[in-house]
Amino acid sequence: xxxxxxxxxxxxxxxxxxxxxxxxxxxxxxxxxxxxxxxxxxxxxxxxxxxxxxxxxxxxxxxxxxxxxxxxxxxxxxxxxxxxxxxxxxxxxxxxxxxxxxxxxxxxxxxxxxxxxxxxxxxxxxxxxxxxxxxxxxxxxxxxxxxxxxxxxxxxxxxxxxxxxxxxxxxxxxxxxxxxxxxxxxxxxxxxxxxxxxxxxxxxxxxxxxxxxxxxxxxxxxxxxxxxxxxxxxxxxxxxxxxxxxxxxxxxxxxxxxxxxxxxxxxxxxxxxxxxxxxxxxxxxxxxxxxxxxxxxxxxxxxxxxxxxxxxxxxxxxxxxxxxxxxxxxxxxxxxxxxxxxxxxxxxxxxxxxxxxxxxxxxxxxxxxxxxxxxxxxxxxxxxxxxxxxxxx
Amino acid sequence: xxxxxxxxxxxxxxxxxxxxxxxxxxxxxxxxxxxxxxxxxxxxxxxxxxxxxxxxxxxxxxxxxxxxxxxxxxxxxxxxxxxxxxxxxxxxxxxxxxxxxxxxxxxxxxxxxxxxxxxxxxxxxxxxxxxxxxxxxxxxxxxxxxxx
Numbered sequence: 107x108x109x110x111x112x113x114x115x116x117x118x119x120x121x122x123x124x125x126x127x128x129x130x131x132x133x134x135x136x137x138x139x140x141x142x143x144x145x146x147x148x149x150x151x152x153x154x155x156x157x158x159x160x161x162x163x164x165x166x167x168x169x170x171x172x173x174x175x176x177x178x179x180x181x182x183x184x185x186x187x188x189x190x191x192x193x194x195x196x197x198x199x200x201x202x203x204x205x206x207x208x209x210x211x212x213x214x215x216x217x218x219x220x221x222x223x224x225x226x227x228x229x230x231x232x233x234x235x236x237x238x239x240x241x242x243x244x245x246x247x248x249x250x251x252x253x254x255x256x257x258x259x260x261x262x263x264x265x266x267x268x269x270x271x272x273x274x275x276x277x278x279x280x281x282x283x284x285x286x287x288x289x290x291x292x293x294x295x296x297x298x299x300x301x302x303x304x305x306x307x308x309x310x311x312x313x314x315x316x317x318x319x320x321x322x323x324x325x326x327x328x329x330x331x332x333x334x335x336x337x338x339x340x341x342x343x344x345x346x347x348x349x350x351x352x353x354x355x356x357x358x359x360x361x362x363x364x365x366x367x368x369x370x371x372x373x374x375x376x377x378x379x380x381x382x383x384x385x386x387x388x389x390x391x392x393x394x395x396x397x398x399x400x401x402x403x404x405x406x407x408x409x410x411x412x413x414x415x416x417x418x419x420x421x422x423x424x425x426x427x428x429x430x431x432x433x434x435x436x437x438x439x440x441x442x443x444x445x446x447x448x449x450x451x452x453x454x455x456x457x458x459x460x461x462x463x464x465x466x467x468x469x470x471x472x473x474x475x476x477x478x479x480x481x482x483x484x485x486x487x488x489x490x491x492x493x494x495x496x497x498x499x
Numbered sequence: 500x501x502x503x504x505x506x507x508x509x510x511x512x513x514x515x516x517x518x519x520x521x522x523x524x525x526x527x528x529x530x531x532x533x534x535x536x537x538x539x540x541x542x543x544x545x546x547x548x549x550x551x552x553x554x555x556x557x558x559x560x561x562x563x564x565x566x567x568x569x570x571x572x573x574x575x576x577x578x579x580x581x582x583x584x585x586x587x588x589x590x591x592x593x594x595x596x597x598x599x600x601x602x603x604x605x606x607x608x609x610x611x612x613x614x615x616x617x618x619x620x621x622x623x624x625x626x627x628x629x630x631x632x633x634x635x636x637x638x639x640x641x642x643x644x645x646x647x
Contacts, residue, residue, distance in 0.1 A: 231580060232580050232581070233580045233581040234510075235510075235581065235582060236510050237510060237511065237634065237635065238510050238511045238512070238513045238635055239510035239511070239512055239513070240512070240513045240514060240515045240516075240520075241515050241520075242546060244512035244513065244514075244520070244524075245512070245520075245546060245606055246606055247509065247510055247512070248505075248509050248510065248511070248512050248637075248639055249505070249592050249606060249607055249608050249639070250505055250509070250576055250580075250581070250584055250587070250590055250592065250608070251576075251592050251606065252580055252581060253580045255578070256574060256576050256580070256592070259574035259576075260571075260572035260573060260574050260592070260594050261572070263572045263573060263574060263619075264571065264572035264619070267572070267619050309577060309578070310575070310577040310578070310589075311576075311577060311578040312574045312575070312576045312577065312578065313574055313575045313576075313577075314574075358552060361546070361552070362545075362546030362547075362548075363545055363546035363604065363605065363606055364594050364604050364606060365545055365546060365603060365604050369571070369572070369594075369604070370572070
């Protein structure tokens with residue numbers, strides 16, 4: 107184990123979201139959404155937005171920090187950071203990058219943000235229309251394997267086959283997100299509950315994913331502000347201390363044409379080990395979990411690979427009773443997450459994890475001290491993070 | 500003659516500007532399945548890369564192989580995500596493991612009834628699906644069950 111650590115050195119002190127929209131329905135340009143979320147996070151923290159001196163994001167976010175800084179009247183830009191690759195898998199890594207920058211003295215006030223207007227820039231869930239295709243995509247696209255649901259489905263099929271996992275396990279993950287969204291006024295699926303029957307009768311997208319196993323596609327923006335632990339104590343909210351962040355993937359994970367060394371995987375095995383090492387705690391100490399649902403099967407594998415339960419236990423552990431905030435032993439995706447709150451590329455999972463430490467989630471776990479986030483499974487690099495209250499330091 | 504598994508109109512595969520996968524695509528057009536094998540340490544490699552992942556040699560050969568393997572995983576796609584697939588209906592994609600060639604995996608459609616029961620571990624053989632009439636002629640590697 108490394109003696110160098112980020113544990114407890116920084117904290118999230120402000121969070122912000124825009125209103126969330128169905129894809130293509132944001133009245134605001136994507137850049138304006140980013141500005142709004144960052145301003146809201148600064149207000150939440152009680153920090154002048156012009157004091158933000160660093161910006162961190164992931165998945166090639168289009169909203170360039172220098173333009174953001176110019177628009178916001180940033181006094182001095184000191185950190186401008188992009189996590190390379192991995193789409194939504196970069197969320198917790200961006201948080202780690204921001205915390206590392208603060209902890210190493212590269213910047214004092216760093217905002218982690220993500221903004222998406224899929225109406226303005228095209229949707230994730232559609233293949234591009236063009237005459238030719240080359241590179242790795244040439245080996246999959248002509249077979250009708252062109253979007254995330256199609257590409258990730260075989261990983262989950264294989265994992266379910268190897269471990270005898272039933273469709274009901276995936277269904278429970280979807281039910282939990284929808285259950286929690288009913289208490290969350292921000293959630294796009296608020297007022298639209300999901301039942302077992304509705305799930306079972308929903309159409310297939312790509313087996314083993316029904317419609318409700320797949321994330322939404324949305325417009326909006328979210329942001330979280332990170333400062334040093336010392337500074338965090340004097341600010342408005344109880345700090346959500348970053349106990350650990352880890353990113354990456356194991357040996358040859360991204361070998362092309364699905365030739366990764368561990369195929370039936372969310373790619374968290376090596377990352378989880380580093381995460382728990384830094385956090386100096388394990389899955390048994392976690393009070394509440396946010397696990398990125400690009401597809402429910404990714405959540406299943408993320409939870410197994412972070413050690414919350416064994417693959418052989420998945421059928422018994424993954425029930426709505428266990429996953430709900432009101433009384434469950436493994437409360438999961440308590441804002442509704444990507445399935446039912448908003449597909450904010452997983453940044454909405456980070457803001458929800460922070461809320462759980464502060465005590466102001468719409469589905470609050472009483473006395474939550476340790477809050478876990480897994481960002482975008484099945485890609486490379488993936489990342490995950492752990493927040494703790496002051497008592498965990 | 501339209502005998503392709505999927506409707507026409509999907510992008511035609513081509514090699515990259517740097518030409519990395521050119522021997523593969525040219526091989527398919529001649530009914531030849533070629534994958535990479537390291538000249539130095541004999542490690543099989545797929546997808547293509549400029550060096551061997553085992554010994555890092557640049558001396559990587561394109562070797563013709565027999566297209567036979569086992570279904571490693573699969574999905575049946577129902578929701579069309581490209582205009583060409585709008586009236587396609589369900590279709591099957593399989594990931595095939597080639598135990599005789601270092602356990603490399605290759606992707607393709609599983610020919611035949613798209614609603615068939617797919618069994619992991621079932622033996623399959625390669626089929627060269629020529630798209631000679633396409634605007635940009637090309638050949639796709641496809642798979643069919645071996646024992647029928």
